[in-house]
Amino acid sequence: MKIEIMxxxxxxxxxxxxADGESFVSEGGxxxxxxxxxxxxxxxxxxxxxxxxxxxxRMLTGESFFLNKFTARGEGHVTFxxxxxxxxxxxxxxxxxxxxxxxxxxxxxxxxxELDTQFGGMKGFFSGESVFWIKISGAGELLVNSxxxxxxxxxxxxxxxxxxxxxxxxxxxxxKVKKVGGWKATILSGEGLVCEFEGKxxxxxxxxxxxxxxxxxxxxxxxxxx
Amino acid sequence: MNYEIKHGPSFASxxxxxxxxxxxxxxxxxxxxxxxNLSIKTKAYGGFLKALIRKLVGGESIFQNTYTAEGxxxxxxxxxxxxxxxxxxxxxxxxxxxxxxxxxLACTPDVTLKTKYGGLKALMSGEGLFLLQAGGEGELWFNSxxxxxxxxxxxxxxxxxxxxxxxxxxxxxKVKKVGGLKSLLLSGEGFVANFKGKGKLYIQSRTVSSLVGWIAPxxxxx
Numbered sequence: 001m002k003i004e005i006m007x008x009x010x011x012x013x014x015x016x017x018x019a020d021g022e023s024f025v026s027e028g029g030x031x032x033x034x035x036x037x038x039x040x041x042x043x044x045x046x047x048x049x050x051x052x053x054x055x056x057x058r059m060l061t062g063e064s065f066f067l068n069k070f071t072a073r074g075e076g077h078v079t080f081x082x083x084x085x086x087x088x089x090x091x092x093x094x095x096x097x098x099x100x101x102x103x104x105x106x107x108x109x110x111x112x113x114e115l116d117t118q119f120g121g122m123k124g125f126f127s128g129e130s131v132f133w134i135k136i137s138g139a140g141e142l143l144v145n146s147x148x149x150x151x152x153x154x155x156x157x158x159x160x161x162x163x164x165x166x167x168x169x170x171x172x173x174x175x176k177v178k179k180v181g182g183w184k185a186t187i188l189s190g191e192g193l194v195c196e197f198e199g200k201x202x203x204x205x206x207x208x209x210x211x212x213x214x215x216x217x218x219x220x221x222x223x224x225x226x
Numbered sequence: 227m228n229y230e231i232k233h234g235p236s237f238a239s240x241x242x243x244x245x246x247x248x249x250x251x252x253x254x255x256x257x258x259x260x261x262x263n264l265s266i267k268t269k270a271y272g273g274f275l276k277a278l279i280r281k282l283v284g285g286e287s288i289f290q291n292t293y294t295a296e297g298x299x300x301x302x303x304x305x306x307x308x309x310x311x312x313x314x315x316x317x318x319x320x321x322x323x324x325x326x327x328x329x330x331l332a333c334t335p336d337v338t339l340k341t342k343y344g345g346l347k348a349l350m351s352g353e354g355l356f357l358l359q360a361g362g363e364g365e366l367w368f369n370s371x372x373x374x375x376x377x378x379x380x381x382x383x384x385x386x387x388x389x390x391x392x393x394x395x396x397x398x399x400k401v402k403k404v405g406g407l408k409s410l411l412l413s414g415e416g417f418v419a420n421f422k423g424k425g426k427l428y429i430q431s432r433t434v435s436s437l438v439g440w441i442a443p444x445x446x447x448x
Contacts, residue, residue, distance in 0.1 A: 222442050
């Protein structure tokens with residue numbers, strides 16, 4: 001398997017070259033092109049059939065209920081692209097640590113990776129952002145996407161990140177949601193609640209915040225007519 | 227203090243390193259990430275009443291945040307809401323700099339900001355042109371939707387009002403019709419800003435109002 005990311009960073013698209021019998025899994029709607037010897041199979045599965053429950057949990061995150069599995073018969077390739085303009089990052093996982101991915105940042109990955117939706121808890125809810133994370137475990141290749149550019153921040157100690165800018169993080173770092181400052185700053189600063197990360201590990205961040213962009217454009221659109 | 231603008235021109239983001247006690251003031255909601263030893267203070271800028279009017283009419287934010295590195299050096303990453311570019315401007319005493327209200331991203335603490343009205347004509351142009359006048363000494367960072375293009379004006383120059391990002395004090399502009407009445411109604415340009423004087427003019431390669439105008443008719447009726 002070979003993965004190449006083209007048209008970075010504004011309009012990134014990933015090409016995954018598959019050998020005979022190799023597979024790759026993506027979220028629904030992410031496939032752009034593929035060779036005609038690639039077979040597509042749609043299910044709720046993750047690692048050999050995660051089942052209905054995992055599909056339902058995924059649906060709660062705003063992700064598609066179904067995942068697509070692409071399998072090559074002979075050599076072939078599939079290309080994938082996210083919905084929003086921005087970058088794609090290729091992360092190789094060796095199984096020694098898990099990665100927590102913000103639910104809209106998952107694009108595609110090896111079939112050996114296990115996806116499990118996690119409820120971020122009430123603290124996530126209060127931050128006004130996605131309440132859900134996808135926990136990715138096992139060894140394999142993973143593609144995550146961003147709104148804007150992606151950059152990695154190696155944390156050793158503490159670091160604060162706005163909830164709308166988190167792409168993914170290794171589970172060797174913990175986070176707690178806290179106020180950005182005093183009550184006045186929390187209410188008026190436009191920052192509200194933030195994630196404070198602590199530990200040693202890598203955090204992937206995105207330069208831009210999709211919900212904020214959506215609110216800015218949406219606020220200027222005319223109301224829908226009856 | 228040192229800084230770097232990365233991921234431009236499409237997704238420019240400002241990466242700042244502050245020494246102990248150093249401060250930076252930012253647009254509300256622009257913080258992406260920061261060290262835990264940075265404190266935050268929130269204040270209305272350009273006078274609360276003017277800020278409120280700007281908020282109600284122009285949709286700009288009332289508040290700005292001042293971040294201070296306490297008890298050691300620290301870093302902060304700041305991004306605008308819109309995808310686009312960021313430029314830095316070093317301000318000297320007695321050389322104010324004018325920017326469109328939505329173009330402000332961040333500044334050092336000795337930079338002052340005043341709200342200026344673009345006038346009735348500017349409002350008529352449909353861009354809701356509220357301007358900020360930056361003065362004092364220090365560094366100012368401003369952002370655009372699309373790329374920022376720097377133009378040296380000496381004499382007169384015409385810009386579509388929605389594309390104005392910022393300009394030096396040696397320049398002033400009047401809003402006028404693009405041509406005759408026929409052009410005004412049919413050219414798709416409407417009102418333009420006619421700049422006069424000598425100085426640098428910064429424009430953006432795209433406008434939010436055009437994007438909104440393109441998307442709006444495609445929304446399904448419910």
